[in-house]
Amino acid sequence: MTVPISWYLLLSAFLFACGVTGFLTKRNVITLFMSIELMLNGVNLSFIAFATRLQTLDGHIFVFFVMVVAAAEAAVGLAIIIAVYRTRETLNVDRVNLLKL
């Protein structure tokens, strides 16, 4: 009853791909942002899986830092979203296109 490491990696890649897909297809800014979180979670799983394979705790540490970064990004990102909402009254990314060409 064992699980090969590649299974974990496949799951991680799947999560990452879901994140990218979400970023490309969703319209709500907040959902876009959540897609990025999904991507980061996918990456985290890779780290842990590799750490297990390599028998080193470095991967765990990395995940720890990724979480801190994700938290920081979340704080800033949501603040930016609020600022945009205040000037635009919309959360649809397709309407945030004042700057172009």
Place this chain on the structure above:
Amino acid sequence: MTNSLFQPWLVPALPLAGMAINGLFGKRFSEKLVAAIALIATGCSFLVACLQALLLVNSGSPMLEQHYGTWIQAGKFTVDFGIYLDHLSLIMMLVVTGVGFLIHIYAAAYMHHEGGYYRFFSYLNLFMFFMLVLVLANNYLLMFVGWEGVGLASYLLIGFYFLKDSAANAGKKAFITNRVGDFGFLIALFMMIQTFGSVHYGSLYFNPGLVNALPLEHSTGILTMIGLLMLVGACGKSAQIPLFVWLPDAMEGPTPVSALIHAATMVTAGVYMVARSNPIFSRAPIALLAVAVIGTLTSFFAATIGMTQMDIKRVLAYSTVSQLGYMFMAAGVAAYSAGVFHLMTHAFFKALLFLAAGSVIHGIGGEQDMRKMGGLRKYMPWTFYTMATATVAIAGIPPLAGFWSKDEILWQAWSSPYGSKIFWAVGVITAFMTSFYMFRLLFMTFFGEYRGEAAVAHAGHDAHGGHGHTPHESPWMMLGPLVVLAALSIFGGFVGAGHRFEHFLDPVIQKVEAHRSALEVEAAAAPMTEEPAAEKSTELALMATSVIVALAGLGLAWFLYIKRPELPARIAAALGGLYTLVYNKYWIDELYKAVLISPLLWISTHVLWQSVDQKIIDGSVNDLAVTARDVSGVVRQQQSGLIRSYAGWIAAGAALVVAYMVWMGTR
């Protein structure tokens, strides 16, 4: 002895100082003070240059090189700040400072009461500085600094009357055309660095010299490559086919600028460069041939255009292009000294022509159309006499300066081992045309009846309104330089009589025959020694031909514009399309626009500049037939402003990179 006081670096430094003083504080100075500063700077520079020249010639050493510090040091490759003074740069230095000084004097009066007096003189001094850097540099990279610098100064001066759109556009055109040429030069520089690891004249050409060690290239090789690329650069700066379009437009600048930059000095930089690089060109016959062909063609075409122009400065501009073509022809048949000789005499008489033309324009209130001139001989005699001198000189009538140098070129085109009878024939025809259009200019301007009335109304060019209705002679401040230049145009040619000039440049010009195989040398030398008398007689015959041709041009001009003044219009009408073609400068500008500029703008607008077409793309998504258009339209859609599109690009780009990497890695 004088070394402590009169260092060669003072020559370029003085104009720089003048530029700095006038540029920084000139706004508060009076016109007199501004002019005095500029004149003192260039005058002193000229004096120092003369002194240096005397020292060098008397010392008997072939050259003097001075280092003032290291500019770049990258591994084994170093570039210095330094001055390289040999007989070639000496001549250039004297021409630049001497003619430059005279033109400064002239400009002090000419630009009187123009807006931005101080600006003008600081630009002019800046130009002098860069030109002297170009000429005196001891390596190609420093030469390139001067090269780009003169382009910049020229750009500023052409656009000096910036309120006129045409002036601003002409400046831009000059700058950009020159940039095209500069690539050639730059790539040549890179290749030189790569091949020789040095750009210093000393290490490249002077004993033993990295280039000198190389054999003659009978087919294409690295030297041919470098030579051709340098030629591209020279074509840009010296207004040769196909990059000559900017020079006639450059006439939008003030007349002293045309005289100094676009006739006497900057445009000859290309000739100087070719002469300076003669060891390279002499070892690369193909590049040399290209120089000769381009020079010959340019001289011919520019002369034909010159025959039809009505604007006095434009005639002179095309004449300049044509004469530069002569110099290239000379360089192209390995007669570099003849080219430099013509460069020098041309500087005298062409500067004189421009200054005299400026005096004419000044005297009749800003008119430049020759059809509105005529009969000015009695209003401005001094201008007339000096200009007539210059015309005789450029037409190649002995014993004036132009005759000696032009004759030297034609003789070399005939007799040089690299020469050809074709070059000679085209050169003679061009000489005929030159004589014709120059005398045409003289006759239309100074003979007959004055045709301009209330010319003030047309004070578009040179903005010299308000000078009164009757033509008048210019002040002495302007005539003085004219007289000096006229004297030089008369006597300047004698230094070259009997190949004296050629021998003066001997230390600079390498005889590459020595590097040819022994057999060839013998074959070439054998007839030479056998019949010196025959050669002498050929030379005399050729000389006679060119004199006859020049006189014929004079005669034709006299017949058409004095004897039967109604004829030219009828001839023009009879020639019809051909005349229109030539009059419109062969539609070169239009061709360039159609072939080069429009497509660039088109790509920019339609490919990258996403526009209203978004709908077309969106509407035709399902249509298979337009899928192809869709793909190209995607490039258009790049900057749609949509975050998700941008993310799409990033994802697609990442996928491509991943695919490539994996494909390469696991192959």
Place this chain on the structure above:
Amino acid sequence: MPPSSTDYVRILPEIVLAVWGMAVMFAEPLLGPHTSRKGLGVFAALGCLLALGATVFQAQPAYAGFGFYNMLRVDHFSVFFHCVVILVALSTTLMSLDYLPAHKIDKGEYYALILLGAVGMCLMSSAVELVLIFIALEISSIASYILAGFRRHSAESTESAMKYFLLGSFATAFFLYGVALLFGATGSTNVFRIAEVLNTSAHIEPLAYIAVALIFTGLGFKVACAPFHIWTPDVYEGAPSPVVAFMSTAPKAAAFAVLIRLVIDTASPNWFWVIWVAAVLSMSVGNLGAILQSNIKRMLAYSSIAHAGYLMVAFASASNRELGISAAMFYSAAYAAMNVGAFAVISHMAGSHERFSSIDDYAGLGRRSPALAAALTFFLLSLIGIPITGGFFAKFYVFSAALRTHLIWLTLIGLVNSGMGSYYYLRVIVKMYMNEPRTTAPVPPVRLGVGLAIAISLIATLWLGVWPNAILHYTQGAPTILAGK
């Protein structure tokens, strides 16, 4: 074993910047709502100067080497990029002194963000551990996101921040995935260890290829090279001008440093053609895109893409390590100098709400304010690459490096591009000197702050053009000790 005092010296500039940043942050709420924050700005500038001093101190040979448990490494390379980043931060601070009150965003946090952001950028250049590189990268990015949206009442500015933030985080995720795979493929997060594994092991795990590709994607986004350049024009147009000066140079230089350490220097497999294509694309897209722009900030944004392309040319020639890497370092310094200078002038000209950022607004500047016009002309000439400016020499060095590594086509394409580039820079110069001014309103007088910022950039640009030797030697020292070879 606790870190020694030498270890602390190795992060001295970062410590100084962080302490100063925090001090500014603490001082901010103590000042009243209507007090000018100029004092804080001056204080921040002082911090930058001190950090510069610390960098110089750190540059002594005694302090070269690894520090903090092999987390970072002080060498020529890191010291060089420290200086670039800190000088850019200093100039940005100076030019913001009057910009902020004029735009009614006079907040102390601004200066704190610049200082703390600089901490991240400095660390990026010295870090040799992927964990630290990642965190430093995030510090620099997040600071830039916030700064881009600092004019938070303007729709453009917030939009710019949002685009930058979302796309930036998106790209960071790619970078991070690449890092994870690299960790998995090589078993280490230390750059030197990774280089060793990639270079010596007979069999490279295929995952490493994907990893390098993803890392390149993430860093390519940060340096704005095609095809990951797409965010640049929008973000630069919307962000406040001094911030653009900052983020178009400092984080870019730092990201280039990471790219050199991570992709070029570890001799990652098969990078060459990717860089080659990226260089050609960036140069072409940047220059073509800039031609028709009417907004000067947007135009310079495209131009910055093109310049990233020229830098990539230097990377492509890094098969000759000494030439390529030192050319890239020199170029990033020269680009920083001239671009910061240009944006200093632009931010001075911008007027309230950045009204005057169209190229047409520069018409007749030559007469309205000769000094400003002359300065901008100089910077633009440097961007074109006219001799005696840093831009010329940088380009010259890059292309001669490319040619010496036999990249003839790349050199040709680059030169053609730089010719095309001269057109749109020249358009601004023509506008300034040869067109009638649009308004007769006088240009606001140049205050000390902006003046100093312009002067610093001017001197740096000129110095790099006329006397490049000292810098050149320093950059040439870098590649030989990089990666411990």
Place this chain on the structure above:
Amino acid sequence: MHQFLFIVFAVFCAGGAINLLVQRKTINSALSLIVVMGSLAMIYLLLGAEFVAVVQVIIYAGAIMVLYIFVIMLLNAGDEEASKGSNVAKYFGIPGLFIGGIIGIGVLLKHRPNDTPLKLGALYGPADQVGMLLFTKYLLAFEVTSVLVLIAIMGAVVLARRSDS
């Protein structure tokens, strides 16, 4: 047992991710993201990463997601507006993603030299060991994160504060 648990949580995880994409209401997406994170924490436990699993629940699912939901409520983000999509994303981004994904999976499946079968909790990573590493080898990184957090706090305050005028 390991296999069974992995499959269960992997299915939860993937299902949550897909649900995030499918849902039109933002709040539902957020909730499915929480599901993903929770099941990921379980998977971490399977791999023996105790500490990380705990942190995942506390910080990710606990703190960050709460922040998300808070903002969603604050801004009244309801249904997703249907607007014209981006063609670039549709025709280049998604295919690109699929190509990239296929390549990635291909590489993973084809080359797995060290694909060691893992036992339950193959690497034991308790909090004390992680902590030791954090405060020795990764000390600098740890300290530097404080700068990061500081910036984030400052940024949030600067950007989201009500206008003072």
